[in-house]
Amino acid sequence: MQNVLRLLPVLLVLAALPAPAEAAELDLSFGGGFYNPFDDGHGDDYGSSPSFSAGVLVPMPPGPGFFFLETGWIHANGNDLGTVDPTFETDEATYNAFPVTIGAGVTGGAPESPVRIAFSIGWQTLFAKRTSSFDVESSATAHGIALDFRPRVRVNDRMYAWIRQRLTILSESDFDDRSLDFDGAQTEIGIALPLGGGQS
Numbered sequence: 001m002q003n004v005l006r007l008l009p010v011l012l013v014l015a016a017l018p019a020p021a022e023a024a025e026l027d028l029s030f031g032g033g034f035y036n037p038f039d040d041g042h043g044d045d046y047g048s049s050p051s052f053s054a055g056v057l058v059p060m061p062p063g064p065g066f067f068f069l070e071t072g073w074i075h076a077n078g079n080d081l082g083t084v085d086p087t088f089e090t091d092e093a094t095y096n097a098f099p100v101t102i103g104a105g106v107t108g109g110a111p112e113s114p115v116r117i118a119f120s121i122g123w124q125t126l127f128a129k130r131t132s133s134f135d136v137e138s139s140a141t142a143h144g145i146a147l148d149f150r151p152r153v154r155v156n157d158r159m160y161a162w163i164r165q166r167l168t169i170l171s172e173s174d175f176d177d178r179s180l181d182f183d184g185a186q187t188e189i190g191i192a193l194p195l196g197g198g199q200s
Contacts, residue, residue: 025079027057029191030050035074045093046078051186055101068120070101080133095130097182098132099168101146118137120148124168126182130175142182144170152192163189 035051037043055070074097103122109115124146128138145168152162166186172179 018102025195026059027192027194028055029057029162029192031162031188031189033164033188035184035186037182039183042180042182042184045080046076046095049074049076051188051190053190056115057192060104061096064106065104066120067104067119068102069120070122072101073097074099091133091135093131093133093140095128095180097123097126097128099126099146100137101148102126103148105148114154116152118148118150118152120150122146122148124170126170126173127167128173128175128180128182130140130180132175132177134177136177138176139153140175140180141175142170142173144168144183155191158193160192160194161189162192163187 030053032050032052034047037046051074053070054074055068057066057068059066075094076097077092077094080093098106101122103120105118106122107116107118109117122145122185124144125140127139128141129137131137147167147169148164149166150162150164152160154160166185166188168182168184168186170182172181
């Protein structure tokens with residue numbers, strides 16, 4: 001969590017950066033949805049989990065490219081022993097994961113089009129803290145690739161709505177008493193607020 005909080009000043013600095021007048025200086029985005037792990041053991045124990053994100057997108061004029069920096073939160077409750085003995089009752093295991101992603105992409109379509117589609121690839125570091133069914137706390141990290149497909153629809157000059165499908169391919173997170181594979185699919189909907197005179 002501390003690593004995520006350290007990124008907040010970076011977001012604020014990016015928000016203050018000047019940009020050419022012909023393009024949006026940056027977009028602030030906020031979204032929420034669900035994370036679904038690909039790994040069967042992870043999915044059986046924790047299932048689908050709520051996820052939230054916030055980030056900054058900085059256009060690279062005059063072309064359709066952009067850089068982005070994003071952080072987020074994934075929370076899950078589950079039964080670590082459910083696949084071993086479903087009748088064994090324990091407290092629920094929980095984890096909180098904080099993915100931080102930096103990357104680049106391109107946006108297709110004319111700038112004046114009400115509907116555009118963005119594709120991007122990024123490097124993600126995921127910081128996770130887990131409490132097991134036996135109240136054992138441990139932390140772990142994972143690293144890997146995030147691939148995004150994000151259609152968006154202009155609401156007005158100050159906002160657009162988007163839906164994103166993200167695929168993550170990450171290394172395993174090794175906690176004290178088990179490993180978790182955070183490869184998965186993440187579906188979110190959200191809004192973006194262009195700052196600086198137009199949408200990128």
